Amino acid sequence: TQLLEQSPQFLSIQEGENLTVYCNSSSVFSSLQWYRQEPGEGPVLLVTVVTGGEVKKLKRLTFQFGDARKDSSLHITAAQPGDTGLYLCAGKAGNTPLVFGKGTRLSVIA
Amino acid sequence: NAGVTQTPKFQVLKTGQSMTLQCAQDMNHNSMYWYRQDPGMGLRLIYYSASEGTTDKGEVPNGYNVSRLNKREFSLRLESAAPSQTSVYFCASSKGGQPQHFGDGTRLSIL
Numbered sequence: 001t002q003l004l005e006q007s008p009q010f011l012s013i014q015e016g017e018n019l020t021v022y023c024n025s026s027s028v029f030s031s032l033q034w035y036r037q038e039p040g041e042g043p044v045l046l047v048t049v050v051t052g053g054e055v056k057k058l059k060r061l062t063f064q065f066g067d068a069r070k071d072s073s074l075h076i077t078a079a080q081p082g083d084t085g086l087y088l089c090a091g092k093a094g095n096t097p098l099v100f101g102k103g104t105r106l107s108v109i110a
Numbered sequence: 111n112a113g114v115t116q117t118p119k120f121q122v123l124k125t126g127q128s129m130t131l132q133c134a135q136d137m138n139h140n141s142m143y144w145y146r147q148d149p150g151m152g153l154r155l156i157y158y159s160a161s162e163g164t165t166d167k168g169e170v171p172n173g174y175n176v177s178r179l180n181k182r183e184f185s186l187r188l189e190s191a192a193p194s195q196t197s198v199y200f201c202a203s204s205k206g207g208q209p210q211h212f213g214d215g216t217r218l219s220i221l
Contacts (some may be wrong), residue, residue: 033208041115042200042212045154088153090208097168098208100153 003027004091004101012107016078021104023089024071030092032072034063037086038054066099112136116201116213123191123220131186131216133201139211141204142184144168144176146197153200159184170203185207190218 006023013019023032031050035043047056049065049072056063060083062075076083084107090100117132130153135142144156155168159178161174188195199216204207 031208041214042202043211045210048208049188086158092208097155097158102150102152 004089004099006089006101006104008104010105013079015080015108015110019079020073021076021087022041023101025091027093028069032065033090034074035088037088040058043088081108081110084108114201114203114211114213116216118216120217125191125193125220127191128189131199133185133213135203139203139205141206143202144186145200147200148197176184193220198221
């Protein structure tokens with residue numbers, strides 16, 4: 001069973017600060033997804049990365065897939081209160097179903 | 111655009127009762143999924159349907175059954191509810207590959 005460890009579990013920062021959250025595994029993934037979930041709603045897909053070393057940017061969010069395809073990071077520049085939510089990573093390996101991490105709960109204080 | 115619609119949004123059951131959670135998508139997606147989300151456990155896959163007419167077990171299928179009624183609809187049935195099935199249930203869909211669009215969930219409590 002693949003396990004995805006996300007860190008930190010909780011993060012509270014002031015508006016305007018930068019932050020990085022991590023998603024690590026001992027397994028190699030063919031693809032890795034990041035989602036954001038707000039209270040009372042379902043997760044929303046932010047990005048999919050498939051190539052080792054790949055970097056994708058979505059406005060102030062930068063996603064990186066590790067060279068060995070075992071880990072990923074999400075960096076947010078100049079965080080805003082609208083970035084508050086639960087950030088989930090999920091990885092796909094072979095024919096096994098997608099495995100989700102437990103998430104990082106981010107709170108951005110104005 | 112409705113996306114993925116789940117009904118009901120909330121439900122309280124007694125142990126042993128049965129119920130069906132409904133899910134419909136209007137994006138002409140081939141694949142549909144049912145997940146449960148529990149505190150400290152993340153999202154876990156119960157069943158999925160890669161295409162109309164096919165269903166497969168996920169990580170935690172025991173106590174559940176599914177029906178892919180047509181391309182739009184994928185239902186999840188609890189035949190005899192147990193307190194351990196108290197959770198938030200999410201339905202998702204995608205063209206293929208990984209879940210892209212999630213519904214807003216059904217919050218189920220079993221007493």
